[in-house]
Amino acid sequence: MKKLLVVLAVLFVTVSMFAATDYVIRDYAGNPGGVLNVGTLGDPKTFNIVWAQETSSTDMLDWIGYHETTGCFIGSDQGGMQTVPLLATDWWFSEDGKTAYFKLREGVLWSDGEPLTMEDVLFTFNDVMFVNEMTANGNASYMDANDELPVVEVVDENTISFAWTVPNVWGWKAVGATDILPKHALAEAVANGTLAEKWTVDQFTDVVGCGPYVPEEFVPGVYVKFVKNPLFWMKDSNGYQLPYLDEIIYTIVGDQNAELLKFEAGELDEIGPTAENFPRLAEKAEEMGWNTVVGGVALGSNFITFNFNAPDPVKSEWFRNADFRKAWVYALDRASIIETIYNGLGAPLYGPVSPSSGFYNPEIEEYGYKYSITRARLSLKKGGFSWKEDGTCVDANGNPVEFELLTNAGNTAREAIGAIMASAGEKLGIKVNFTPIDFNTVVSKLLEPSYESVIIGLTGSVDPGSGWNVYRIDGGLHMWNYPPEYSEAVSPEEYVLPDWEKRVDEIFREQTAAVVEEDRYNLFAEYQDIFADEQPLVFTIAQNYLLVYDNTLMLANDDPNPAAGAFWQREGIYWK
Amino acid sequence: MLRYIVRRIILAIPVLLGVSILAFLIISAAPGDFLDQYRLNPSISKDKVEQMERQFGFDKSVVVQYFNWLSQVVQGNFGYSFTYRIPVFNLIWGRLAATLALSISTMIFAWGIGIPLGIYSALHKYSFGDQTISFIAFIGISIPNFFFALLWLFMSAKTGWFPIGGYISTNYNELSFFGKAGDLMWHLVGPMVTLGTAQLAGIMRQMRGQLLDNLKMDFVTFARAKGMPEKNVIRKHAIRNAINPIITMIGYTLAALLGGAVLTESVFSWPGMGRLVIDALRQQDLFLVMASLLLSSIMLIIGNLIADILLAWVDPRIRFRLS
Structure with a gap:
């Protein structure tokens, strides 16, 4: 009895030492308990958020609260826009727009019981995220237009400010989405410069987070288990401390067919099926008790890039010709590609921003792009091309049009696009030499640049601002028209910089300073318009977001989509 | 018999050296390197990729890279996996x-x-x-x-x-x-x-x-x-x-x-x-x-x-x- 009293007293003192937790209240009311079984195709590579690169790793970190799910200042809403207060209860800008303020939530505890304080926030930014060597992605996304990092200042007990030399919305977003790291667990590794070797796959249970679940067990190649975090700082509308589910089990499967069989046998509760399997699952859904979801199209897309500085100057001339590029916009039969490889579960794209993003500009549809060989021929004619008697397409100087098209072997979608483009070329009298080659060779040819044309894709996100490295003229992935300063392969005499490129570059610099969201929308709308008109990258198709899950599983997300998937606000998932 | 076994084991050393040289050369001759996935990531800058090239030693010649690796191996250190950031044998034992x-x-x-x-x-x-x-x-x-x-x-x-x-x-x-x-x-x-x-x-x-x-x-x-x-x-x-x-x-x-x-x-x-x-x-x-x-x-x-x-x-x- 005495012992119990002492324990209670100690407990009381410890609890009262910290400020009362400022709980986030979610408006759901579910049933506690149960286990969620999910499949994943690859082993996690690391449990260290600042070094994790692939989804096989970040999908796991999501549950512990990292990867922009719970452990950052501002979370994403169902549209992928940063509007949901998480570790910050409030945020605002100074009048000149150069300084951003965040108010830290009080009383949040790390999963090992330590309080999450301003010390952790300062540590995260000053010692880790702003140091280029410390993270896999480097510190570039925090810099402003003058390549300066912000000055961090603690304003009062719970408020912190980030001051840039010019207004920097992109930097503010990056700060808002940064996962706060526990100083007490990582300070030593940071001081030794060994942060990358911390929280690796053999240290799973050491990982400390502030998310709804905590690491339980990881058996390489077999499974990953998480259990409920009793210290989590969110409650539902009945005052129940979230999360609902007791345990999350990820089974690592080696192959998509095995994952599908496991789902059909009821061993897994959820699956993101391939477009090929989806119709079959949808047919049985009612009988089997599944919900099926066909969400918006993916944020990233495959596109064709023509090198404005191709090794052969005759070909560069064609590739710089907007009418030549537009001919391909018309000549690609996107509908049949979607039918062949996506079972009809996809949509054609004519610009760089996906219709699933809140920044999509629907006005570009007025350009009226669609599949038409006749229009493709008209566009070529307008660009100064003509046809010989045998049907061969020739340029204004009489050179027959023939070029090389590369992509990485093994990517079914890209290989299908290439094959259809080559056959479209035949109809236009153009010889397209399509060869799928090794991924690494494609990358080195793209970046050198020594290619003629390539089909490739980049990861997309809701905010087009994340593409700065692609669209700015000095960007490392400005692959279609690298300036001579970037590469010796581009000769300064031949290099041409069109006005619209300068404008896009300007837009990507200006948008970081546009504190009002509507101004950013307008800037990005203009950029999409320029791209739709000039087609420097010919965008192709994107697949719909597909999901099938047990219909007694209640997701917090009533509209899963590419910007907010099945496990958006995972703390609110429960069994009916 | 024992002498025979010892002789076989000693003869194995040059074979292993040869295998390692050949393997290292062939892997290095393949186009690209581990950092290619970083190079195609829109949110990673060129500076960062260059910094990682130096860190992994990709900026040095193949011969220098091989001898660096070999001198570590002789000391019993087989290097870290680039992907997992843990010693390679920890991965293999697992x-x-x-x-x-x-x-x-x-x-x-x-x-x-x-x-x-x-x-x-x-x-x-x-x-x-x-x-x-x-x-x-x-x-x-x-x-x-x-x-x-x-x-x-x-x-x-x-x-x-x-x-x-x-x-x-x-x-x-x-x-x-x-x-x-x-x-x-x-x-x-x-x-x-x-x-x-x-x-x-x-x-x-x-x-x-x-x-x-x-x-x-x-x-x-x-x-x-x-x-x-x-x-x-x-x-x-x-x-x-x-x-x-x-x-x-x-x-x-x-x-x-x-x-x-x-x-x-x-x-x-x-x-x-x-x-x-x-x-x-x-x-x-x-x-x-x-x-x-x-x-x-x-x-x-x-x-x-x-x-x-x-x-x-x-x-x-x-x-x-x-x-």
């Missing part, structure tokens, strides 16, 4: 148990059934039993492993007799010792049978052919002529001579023990080395690839050595030559 469990049980399955069946077939040449066994063996040899694996998984899903792939159940830790062993065996059957049936046919046919050849030899006729019981003729003379090439085969099989079987492992979600190494190759995770190549070479050398020692043990003629 996969060793599953790899060995599968390859050893497959070996027992294939050899344990293949050799007796081969003997039976040879002794009952052209009988109905021989024809049936050969027919089934050829089916095993001609169905590709991944397809057999998928059929097995499909069968498991429909009947529920076996798990749909995997290594252990998710409640493994709560099981008793015998429960654990049973659980492991239950998961093991599928991949073992898949890999085993493919090897079994080869072993069986080899054993059958060897034994048939030997049964035609003069010493068998002689043994029979002097009135030796048929059982002894076969057991002590024919089989003893026929087993020699089979033992040489064991040496190569030992080398393949750690290699794993990528496709079968993938379909059965078996956490073996095959999947780890294939991913490493695809991502050009240099040190992980090097370590696994060296390990395979060492296993090949050891396997051959063991096969030679076994040969000396069963064959007095070889024993005589060695001493």
